Amino acid sequence: MGSKVGEGSFNMGLGWGKSIPVPSVQEIVRNDSQYVPERYIKDYEDRPFLDSSATFRSNLPNIPVIDFSLLINGDAEQLNKLDCACKEWGFFLIINHTVAEEVLSNVKAAAARFFDLSLEEKKKYSMVENDVQGYGQMFVVSEEQKLDWNDILFLRTRPTEYRNMKYWPIELPGFNIHRAATNANKARMSIATALYPDDEAEVGPVESMMQDRPRMYREVKAIDYIRYRLGNKLKGNAAINFLKSRNNA
Numbered sequence: 001m002g003s004k005v006g007e008g009s010f011n012m013g014l015g016w017g018k019s020i021p022v023p024s025v026q027e028i029v030r031n032d033s034q035y036v037p038e039r040y041i042k043d044y045e046d047r048p049f050l051d052s053s054a055t056f057r058s059n060l061p062n063i064p065v066i067d068f069s070l071l072i073n074g075d076a077e078q079l080n081k082l083d084c085a086c087k088e089w090g091f092f093l094i095i096n097h098t099v100a101e102e103v104l105s106n107v108k109a110a111a112a113r114f115f116d117l118s119l120e121e122k123k124k125y126s127m128v129e130n131d132v133q134g135y136g137q138m139f140v141v142s143e144e145q146k147l148d149w150n151d152i153l154f155l156r157t158r159p160t161e162y163r164n165m166k167y168w169p170i171e172l173p174g175f176n177i178h179r180a181a182t183n184a185n186k187a188r189m190s191i192a193t194a195l196y197p198d199d200e201a202e203v204g205p206v207e208s209m210m211q212d213r214p215r216m217y218r219e220v221k222a223i224d225y226i227r228y229r230l231g232n233k234l235k236g237n238a239a240i241n242f243l244k245s246r247n248n249a
Contacts, residue, residue, distance in 0.1 A: 017230035064092040110174025199223035
């Protein structure tokens with residue numbers, strides 16, 4: 001049984017959804033480092049543009065920086081920054097988070113070991129038709145859409161019942177588990193982690209914070225939002241419209 005929401009669709013029997021298989025960006029670069037296929041060249045209106053009179057760094061917006069050591073103690077400025085970052089950006093940089101540097105280094109090293117494998121080896125962990133876990137690329141919903149210049153390995157870790165070990169390269173040490181300028185000579189690796197509520201959890205505005213203000217966002221089951229998000233092209237904060245109440249849509 002399928003349901004259609006907005007511009008994208010999802011299948012109720014597919015868990016989190018699916019993504020169409022696409023060629024490996026690593027292999028494209030290895031075959032010809034000077035060639036970018038047409039499908040990876042963004043449409044004019046989707047390209048970031050900088051003022052020609054400004055330098056690259058001087059014209060970049062200031063990504064929100066949250067000091068976690070102050071935030072956990074209720075610092076008003078950090079709370080306001082967090083509020084703004086969630087509303088306007090959808091992400092932020094955390095400093096003073098107390099995660100040991102050794103842990104971060106080990107995670108980076110484990111990820112690097114995976115992407116250093118041959119394509120034949122990496123393909124053993126490829127996403128299958130009805131799952132977004134594994135090696136490939138996410139948010140690919142049509143054969144015509146423009147693609148991102150990256151490959152990913154997406155793994156669900158918690159709760160453990162959602163962990164599918166067939167996508168885990170457990171023979172590699174370390175798996176017994178932004179904004180950036182491209183570099184023409186060196187590959188860049190990013191490691192993203194995300195926290196999600198239970199699939200069946202209802203997510204919406206906190207009633208105690210509503211006061212007399214009208215509700216801008218509706219309650220939605222977490223799995224419905226995730227399916228919608230993964231069933232559409234990744235484009236800024238466009239998915240926020242899915243969460244708006246019918247009176248604010």
